[in-house]
Amino acid sequence: MKEKEQKILDTSLPLFVEKGFHGTSTAEIAKTAGVATGTLFHYFKTKEDLIDRLYIYSKESILEAAEGDYDEDKSFKENVKSLWLNFVNFGIEDPYKFNFIMTFHCSPYITSFTKGRIEEKFVDLLEVYKKGFREGEIKQMYDELLMDYFWGNVLNTITHFEKNPERMNQENIELSFELFWDGISK
Amino acid sequence: MKEKEQKILDTSLPLFVEKGFHGTSTAEIAKTAGVATGTLFHYFKTKEDLIDRLYIYSKESILEAAEGDYDEDKSFKENVKSLWLNFVNFGIEDPYKFNFIMTFHCSPYITSFTKGRIEEKFVDLLEVYKKGFREGEIKQMYDELLMDYFWGNVLNTITHFEKNPERMNQENIELSFELFWDGISK
Amino acid sequence: MKEKEQKILDTSLPLFVEKGFHGTSTAEIAKTAGVATGTLFHYFKTKEDLIDRLYIYSKESILEAAEGDYDEDKSFKENVKSLWLNFVNFGIEDPYKFNFIMTFHCSPYITSFTKGRIEEKFVDLLEVYKKGFREGEIKQMYDELLMDYFWGNVLNTITHFEKNPERMNQENIELSFELFWDGISK
Amino acid sequence: MKEKEQKILDTSLPLFVEKGFHGTSTAEIAKTAGVATGTLFHYFKTKEDLIDRLYIYSKESILEAAEGDYDEDKSFKENVKSLWLNFVNFGIEDPYKFNFIMTFHCSPYITSFTKGRIEEKFVDLLEVYKKGFREGEIKQMYDELLMDYFWGNVLNTITHFEKNPERMNQENIELSFELFWDGISK
DNA sequence: GATGAATGAGTCTTCATTCAT
DNA sequence: CATGAATGAAGACTCATTCAT
Known part of the structure; x- marks a missing residue:
């Protein structure tokens, strides 16, 4: 990827998170990225295209962060905790990417093609855990509720420590998982 | 409140939720509400003023929904469940108002004056529960974490049943509370 | 029709004729008409809409100019001459409108709906002459050739006297008709 | 002339005819011609330069088509007919070049230098006929009217057969000349 | 109170042109 | 020669807001 293209991606992500799609002008993005407006449209056909590419970019980051961790030798709880921590750490270390995903997950500006392409990979990732959940020592419930509960807690934890960074330590993170x-x- | 004023409030709320602040034009609001653009600005000095009033309006609704429920004769768990249910029901019955609050809670368009005014009332409402939490049979933790965990779960539950309305029944709501x-x- | 709307129509017509569709900016039109750019788009949804309305406006003018002239008491040649003169006079007196029609007749910016609506009226006007042409003392030929020959001569005459205004007098106009x-x- | 230079000329001519000067972008020309934008500007200093060169190119083509035909042994009418046919055939066989000339004849993008240079040659070509017109069996009239009438008829004939190609045959072309x-x- | 015509700054996007490679 | 990334002015169009009626 060209240097200016990368610069535009990195610059626009926090702007979109903080000011929303319509609240962020292409002029502002270009100016902040230190390129001409024409350059932005050289790399991204439209503003929608830019946000679509940002969505792919962010989701790939979070997938990478969580990938390839399942360890048969550890207990199921340990494995789930490891996954949970991966997500929480990602959200804390790269809050803009995390918030971008949360904010634009339901956005009409992300094409359904992109959403589908990404969701597929996500489902693959979680598949290995689903089995464990079913056999494990956890309450009986349907998949969607379990997934939403898991996600809700991850999101909640990240948001909490974003708001209260002075509270973030080993002990409180453990507590949150408990x-x-x-x-x-x- | 005048009829047209109310109409503008009711019309603009779902528009703001679905299209965001900058994505919703005053012209569209006026047209949808069946009034002239001039009328909108007669009742609301600016677009910011409108969204500020919507925030007050929504927060007052949710406060009303949760108010005056603490019953000394019931167990603490029953009281907390009752509060939790009040919020969850509010979110399910009036999803636009609920989503409006969630979306614009951190928005720069809501004046800090308004936020403060409302937050104050909220703190009052929860004060009575805090005591219970401290004395009760629950884990030791600091207030902010508890509050955020409570809210995260309410939000999570509402979102889940919005996405999966066919799953919404007494049993699954009970399960969510558990x-x-x-x-x-x- | 509102005053500013009319002003925009009158101002933009010569601009489009002289500089073409893409060569004339909406900013220039508005400035020349003495209105704000927003005003132009208040009355005309798009630039295409403006040129479409101009086409209707011009064609209606030329139709009015030629209308209702057929006189059974005069010879056929006299009647044709009268029609020919009406068109030629229109083109000389209102060269912008005439040139607008000639230029944008085949333009993709005029909707086919508008073209059809106008063409219909034109066909009606010429119908009465067609009969005469067929019965008359003129050469045998198919309708389209006759019509194109007629129009070509009208256009030719107007263009000629536009370029050589000092030649325009009764005698030379008669000669052109001959x-x-x-x-x-x- | 270099291959790419020629390609750009051949590609841009129909584009300019169909979409106008401002309606055709240099990017589109380059893409259609299969060259880089930089290449276009290597051969043609500006867009105006390109259209200027196209004008010369087209006018030279039409001059060639009509050149060197006057035959003292034939009747004057035969000679005029031959010239008329040369132009008509050119317009029918190479409609884009012909239309280009008609469209950009009055265009401000063609430098007056170019126009003058070309017009000169044209005058030379017609000089030989003027004499004949004056002495011949034709109506008394001034030169400009005669020239415009001649051109008007050529243009008219070409346009007519472009619109009605199925009517184009020896008989109808003869009729048009008559x-x-x-x-x-x- | 209610209207909607009028405004002009601001939005996204395109374009002719340049220049380092 | 040839390329295409880079530029920023300009284009069509939108929008919050005002004000005369």
């Missing part, structure tokens, strides 16, 4: 795990345990 | 409660229980 | 008439006479 | 000739004959 809140989640004790909720689903039988 | 996920929350078992999380904080010792 | 060039046309002797062409089609047997 | 319309013209009988018009100017005494």
Whole structure:
């Protein structure tokens, strides 16, 4: 990827998160990225194209962050915790990318093609855990509720430590996971 | 409140939720509400003023929905469940108002004056519960985490049933509360 | 029609004729008409809409100019001459409108709906002459050739006197008609 | 002339005819011609330069088509007919070049230098006929009217057969010439 | 109170042209 | 020669807001 293209992606992501799609002008993005407006449209056909590419970019980052962790030798709880931590750490370390995904997940500006392409990979990732959930020591419930509960807790934890960074330490992160795990345990 | 003023409030709320602040034009609001653009600016000095008033309007609704419920004769869990249910029901019955609050809670368009005024009332409402939490049979943790966990679960539950309306029944709502409660229980 | 709307129509017509569709900017039109750019788009949804309305406006003018002239008591040649003169006079007196029609007749910016609506009226106007042409003392030929020959001569005459205004007098106009008439006479 | 230079000329001519000067972008020309934008500007200093060169190119083509035909042994009418046919055939066989000339004849983008240079040659070509017109069996009239009448008829004939290609045959072309000739004959 | 014509700054996007490679 | 990334002025169109009626 060309240098200016990357610069535009990196610059526009926090702007979109903080000011929304319509609240961020292409002029502002270009200016902040230190390129001409024409350059932005050289790399991204439209503003929609830019945000679509940002969505792919962010989702790939979060997938990478969580990937390839399942360890058969550890307990199921340990494996789930590891996944949970990967997501939470990603959200804390790269809050803009995380918030971008949360904000534009339902946005009409992300093409359904892109959404579908990404969602597929996500489903693959979680497949290995689903099995464990079903056999495990956790409450009986349908998949969607479990997934939403998991995600809700990840999101909640990230948001909480974003708001209260002085509270973020090993102990409180452990506690947050226990809140989640004790909720689903039988 | 005058009829047209009310019409503008009711019309603009879902528009703002679905298209965002900058994505919704005053012309569209006026047209949808069946009034002239001039009329909108007669009742609301600026677009910011309109969204500020919507925030007050929505927050007052949710406060009303949760108010005056604490019953000394019931167990603490029952009281918390009752509060949790009030919020969840509000979000399910009036999803636009609920989403409006969630979306514009952090928005720069809501004046900090308005935010402060409202937050104050909220704190009052929760004060009575805080005591219970401290004395109760729940895990030891600091207030902010508890509040955020509570809110995260409410939000999560509402979002889940919005996405999966066919799953919404007494049993699954109870289950959702148990996920929350078992999380904080010792 | 509102005053500013009319002003925009009158101002833009010569601009489009002289500089073409793409060569004339909406900013220039508005400035020349003495209105704000927003005003132009208040009355005309798009630039295409403006040129479409101009086409209707011009064609209606030329139709009015030629209308209702057929006189059974005069010779056929006199009637044709009268029609020919009406068109020629229109083109000389209102050269912008005439040139606008000639230039944008085949333009993709005029909707086919508008073209059809106008063409219909034109066909009606010429119908009464067609009969005469067929029975008359003129050469045998198919309708389209006759019509194109007639129009070509009208256009030619107007263009000629536009370029050589000092030549325009009764005698030369008569001569021009004779060039046309002797062409089609047997 | 280099291959790419020629390609650009051949590609841009129909584009300019169909979409106008401002309606055709240099990017589109380059893309259609299969060259880089930089290449276009290597051969043609500006867009105006390109259209200027196209004008010369087209006018030279039409001059070639009509050149060197006057035959003292034939009747004057035969000679005029031959010239008339040369132009008509050119317009029918190479409609884009012909239309280009007609469209950009009055265009401000063609430098007056170019126009003058070309017009000169044209005058030379017609000089030999003027004499004949004056002495011949045709109506008394001034030169400009005669020239415009001649051109008008050529243009008219070409346009007519472009619109009605199925009517184009020896007989109808003869008829078209007779319309013209009988018009100017005494 | 209610209207909607009028405004002009601001939006996204295109374009002719340049220049380093 | 040939390329295409880079530029920023200009284009069509939108929008919050005002004000005369």
